[in-house]
Amino acid sequence: MAEYLIAGNSVAAVSAIQAIRERDKEGRITVISPEPYTAYCRPLITYVLAGDVEEWRLPYKRESFYQQNKVEVLYNVKLDGVDVSERTAYLSDGKKVAFDKLLLAVGGKPFIPPIEGIDGPDVYTFTTIADMKALAGRLEDIKKVVVIGAGMIGMKTAEALAKRDKEVVIVELMDRILPMVLDKEGSSFAEKALDRAGISYVLGDSVVGVGRDASGKVRRVELKSGAKIECDAVVVAVGVRPNTTPVEGSGIEVNKGIIVDDMMETNVEGVYAAGDCAESYDIILGQKRPNLVWPIAYRHGLIAGANMAGGRRRFVGGFPINSIGFFGFQVVSAGMSAVGEDEEASIEVLKFIDESKGVYRKVVIANNRLLGFCVIGDIRRAGLYTGLIWSRMDVSYFKELLVEHISLPEAIYPIDGALPAMNFSDRKNIRRFGWAVFPYSYRKLFTGYSARIEEICAFDDKGVCFYDGADDEG
């Protein structure tokens, strides 16, 4: 009977458990959970802070999930180290656990920049329930908060705090909001939303010091530009890095994250890594790198779990997918979306902007393939772009249509519920989207209706679809 050990208890761990149990109903599964909770959704904690979501809805999986899958969970324990030759894991409570297969799903850790005075009370990170509870417990004493970083976590935290009637100032090193997702033009839509909500933000500046009073309480932050902002608390949300601490010195290869092959196995046989801690193939960059997003973590866990239980599944690759909404501003993006128009000669950027409706669509194309997109406002059917990225389809035949017509049902069923207004001006020429120009490829996709698009289809250099049968299930 196999001994499975899973370090970490978030989405990668959950999907790994499911994948293992699909193949191996008997093997013993032990999960090392650093927190005293069942798996929950990290992004959701800002919703709880804002009061939009009750705390009881936080769990992603409940205790019953572990019971049904016969999983033993060791709560409040971290992985301290791994002895790969002994096939033993060292836990933070001093215990040792032997394993046949180990999954490292230890996630990421928030990055805290070296800022003077940052160590101490009233400075918060925001990735765990503990973080959230710490901040929530102090809310009564807080009037004004500086959020360092205008990324996903920063913006959602800022929104949550604003909803709790706190004054919020966002400080961002880059010149735009959501710098990983938006370019300057896209950012302006976000900025407008912030302006409307009365949230102040400082772009292109950074915090160089945290000023505290005698009691150690935070009173202000100092910016590089010299400006000082009065505040009672600071939230640091400048990013999350792969957590590689537990495997340092164990012989498991690490770059920025833990290095795995396309079966999610590390250089050590039987030891797998998944989720934010792992480095995996990015089909857009064409190289391995950490991709700290939820769906990829899920996929990692699924494939690692399947392979741990004796399957032969490959991780084809992934790319970051994001969706975020705050203060009435909604953006979705995937792949390379922040890249500017003239940044690289080989890259083509197509945009559609309708300021009045707050609609912004941008696609990034290189070598006739879609590499990324960003849609603000009307995000309906934006997933089709994701599909195009996955399929590596040649989009050169219809690229103009990409930004204009993707949500042409604009529309037949409009958001505001007003009477439909179809664009019939070119009635006989309605072309909704690129699938239409690929009937045969499309149909082929259809025969594999329920399968993964990236696994059942691939396109040759001319953009013609061929079926490669997807190496699955040994």
Added chain:
Amino acid sequence: MMVLTTRDREISGCGLAGIISRKKILIPGETIIRSISHMIERGNGLGAGYAGYGIYPQFADAYAFHVMYDDELARKETEEYIRKHFHVIHYEEIPTKKTKNIQESPLLWRYFLKPIEPPDVESFVEEDFVMKAVMDINDKIKGAYVFSSGKNMGAFKGVGEPDEIGEFYRIEEYQAYLWTAHTRFPTNTPGWWGGAHPFTLLDWAVVHNGEISSYGTNKRYLEMFGYKCTLRTDTEVVAYLIDLLVRRHKLPLRIAAYALASPFWKDIDRLPERQRRLFTAIRMVYGAALLNGPFAILVSWNGGLMGLNDRIKLRPFVAAVKDDKVYMASEESAIREVCPSPDRVWAPKAGDPVIALFEDFDGGEQFREYQV
């Protein structure tokens, strides 16, 4: 229209009866009168008739024409025609006897004839010649109607109950080895003397119970072959069809019966290949000869007697055998009346002919198959 209502009756349909002695032992006319009269409920007094075979042994080789005339003028004209085309061996008025209910009748004459062979005809077929003469008289001479034209046989028919018609024609004075009889309940056609059964052509005599719904099709089919249906009744087509199929097309009698009452396609489709081909061909070629609608018929000729039912047996029909005699009738009681203890009594299958041939009859291959 001469509609003579003699008695009030409820509707029940026609009745028919036939007796054959296969050894040609003569049967007195009284027997058949008794048999048919037993089913008097089946008629309404508007028509009855008899056909007897072997009744004219003295003129066995001559065609015996029984002719009805409305008046003397018609007789004159007809006799002119007859003399022009035939040698008249003998002729006389048909002996009759007025009865209580039958006081008036057409003029009834009989002629024993031999054809005068025309000199310019290449292949002379005696029967065709006679048939044409019958058709000509019936079609062209107003008020004249040949109602019997076979050799050594005769039909006797008129408006009245079967017992009265028997009495009128003095049937009990005749002896025959094959008798058929009919009692009628006419509806579609007027109850006139010519409309009574049997219908005859040459020695074919047909009595019929039921209605031929395919009359229009059969009639127009026969017209292609020179038959003229002039009698305003459906039964005559049966006689002509039998004449066409058996005498002229030389079909085996049984096959002809299958043409008249053909099996259903669903049954044909299940037969072995050779039979399927045969029956398919019969229906293909003789579809217009199919008698559709309810019927039971007795077909008699100098070779024997055939009884036939429609393909779904919408009319009653019973047959019985006693020694050399074969009985066929609408009701078993009509048989029992004259043959109280038959050897065998059965109800024939729909569309399956019951054929009784004289033992000395040699009709060749065509009549090879018979039962009873």
Added chain:
Amino acid sequence: MNHRIKRVYPIEENCMGCRLCEVACAIEHSEFKDPIMTFFNGKPQSFTTVEVDRNFSFSLNCRHCDEPYCVEACITGAMHKEPDGRVIVYEDICVGCYMCVVSCPWGAVNPKEGAKKAAKCDLCPDRELPACVQACPNRALVFDTTEELVFELPEEEEEPFVEG
């Protein structure tokens, strides 16, 4: 791939682009179940979309994938694959983060009209046939398992359509 799950398949040879499937879907999933009420008083939303390109169209909707992208991307577990194969969204759990919207490569998951929730084809659980399938006047949509449904693919790929 699970062949036993009934799904809605479009037959592109039969599609004439009338888009009555969209109308039917919108009606079925509105509170009114009446065409005029739906479109004048309701918030019409169709979960199927007819893709049209001059001489070619088909109705595109959720494939109820075996390994659904939307389920993988869902941070709350609201997007769910039922044991019967349907992929449905539990609206009371959904927080409207729209990760599912952006991850569905078919564009089949969309924001719900008038609510911060995701919305998608539910295969009309109350009906024998999904509304779109029933509404199609030309049987361009079939509701069946793939066991019975085999697409005939041409032997050789046709040249991709190049816009002139």
Added chain:
Amino acid sequence: MLYKSLSSFPVFELERDYDKCIVCGCCVQQCTYDATYYLPYAKKVITDEHKCVGCKRCEAMCPTGAIKVRAVSNEFKHNAYWDARTIRDIYKQADQGGVILTGGGNDRRFRVYWDHLLIDACQVTNPSIDPLREPMELRTFLGRKPDALKIEYDENGEPDLKTELYPNLVAEVPVIFAPMSYGALNLNMHKAMAAAADAMGTYWNTGEGSLHRDLYKYGHCTIVQVASGRFGVSAEYLKVAAAVEIKIGQGAKPGIGGHLPGEKVDEEISKTRMIPVGSDALSPAPHHDIYSIEDLRQLIYAIKEATNYEKPVSVKIAAVHNVAAIASGIARAGADIIVLDGFRGGTGASPAIVRDYVGIPVEIAIAVVDQRLRDEGIRNWVSIIAAGGIRNSADVIKAIALGADGVYIGTAALLAVGCTLCHKCYTGKCAWGITTNDPYIANRLNPEIAAERLINLLKGWAHEMKEMLGLMGINAIESLKGNRLRLRAVGLTKEEMDILGVLPAGEGL
């Protein structure tokens, strides 16, 4: 367009209930004549009635029933002689100076003899038969039959058929889909007719546009046509079929040839007709190898030679005044089947003036041909198929009672799959996807659905025919053939009754 020619007075008006219009755009998308379009700023769909042909596609497809298509109410000043159509036609010709084209069948008010013939029923004396429980046979043989059979007993005493039979078509329902060419119709309709004929045990006719390769598998229920254009006529085409038909004329346009405009000749039609894409497909009025009856005989026997005498050869002629004599000649020329196409027959395209005023009714043609062939004693030599305006099963029954063996249905088949008789077949824009060859519009006709509808139609007719046979007391259709006594005329003149060979209603027998 500010200036309108006189001929553009709209014929139809489209009433749209804006309280019900949900602006779904279905009507806009479905209108192939560009009569309906969307006004983006008003958010309304409106109609240009000048372009409306009254095909009612939008009305049928509107999900809320907001549309009604009607003939215009503001016609010209009423004039019983110069009717609106006549006026419009004159305007149109004055505008364009051409031959006015039309499609479909004759819609003029000529006497419909079918409607003056009533069917006789049985009461009491000859019982009607219940077709639900009793057998009722419609199987029909089409082709030459011998006058008599020779049957002899073999050595085992089994009867044996000695006559060699001629090849015959066997139709389980005496209703056959009329010749309508691929080109005039699209392939979907051909597929539907072939599948329906196959399922119902009857036949369909390719028309003169040859047979698409995909439909070769339906050869056993296919009658192929050889017309003057000889499109796609090859030895294989003749051999794959169940029967071969020589098209001499068409009821809708006797003496007029066919003409498929080059723009309709696409890749598939080109492949099927074996002519280049885009080239006109002209069928001249006569076969240039038939200028006399003996030439017809030559072609009939050429086909019989090429098919090894295994298939019946049919000759289709338009019903004209001396049709009886022509039919007799055709029978004697060796044809196995004669098709009589009456003046009500449809067409994909014909000069309207010819469609409307040339030819005679098929009822008359059947009657005179059947009688003539019987008079000559050659009725067995040929089967007669009546075509041209058979509308329902009663027409079929009447046609057979008058003397036909079977019927062709063309317009009725098209109606079954959606045709609304807008008579615009020749435009190639049929909004119902029947007569168009635009592949996308043709999608509207799903061959599977169309076949089902055709099967339903034939099933319905077959049931009705069985009912009618039953009420006549007949249980096999051959007993109806030429049974004119089963028909009675109402409101016909003595001459008409004589020609039809029927008695007036009320006369017995």
Added chain:
Amino acid sequence: MEPLIIDAKGMHYRRLNQMIRDKVAEGYRHFILENVNGQRYIGAGIMEEVFIEIHGVAGNDLGVFMKRGTIIVYDNAQDGVGNTMEGTKIVVHGMAGDVCGYGMRGGKLHILRDIGYRTGIHMKTYKDMVPVIIIGGKAGDFFGEYMAGGILILLNLWDDDDRPVVGNFLATGMHGGTIYIRGEVDPYLFGKEVGVVEVTEEDKLLLRKHISEYCEDFKDHGLDVDEIMSESFTKLIPVSTRPYGKIYAY
């Protein structure tokens, strides 16, 4: 297999053709028919690669519906030679009657002498199936009527009477294909749907190819390609592929 010699004297065409069909089914491919006199439909509908030599006058509809093979007639042929033919080559060492090559879609007719009226009506081209009719002598009226494709070549080699090379109404209704006539043609004879164009080098190559084959077939008659080609040709093509597109009012 040895050639099969059939004496057709007094034989009804149905028997003769049945015999040929039966023998083809048995595997025979080469037939020599002696004493043919007017038997119709020889070769009708045959789809195998046969070689039929006919001695005597071939009857009407010679080679009708034929798909492949060769027929050589060592005498004259009657009407309807090559009717609706798909791909056979028919060589006639004499003259042929009316309506030859009607609806012909492929194959070749090589006629040594004159041909009758209405030659090549409704001939069609489809892809690489291009029917060719070459006539050594003169032709009657309606030459190439309704022609929709293929090639008609009229050589006028034996100018032995004063008739014009081709009759009246030349190529009426023509909407496809090409007609080459050796020598000049009086435009009065043209139908209204046809126009004269210049003979190009390409045309000459094509003509040379076809006429070489023709001369080869009739080598006993001393025909010479170069001599034939030395005279100029008149080339006729239709003015429109849609001759009757404009007569309708819509």
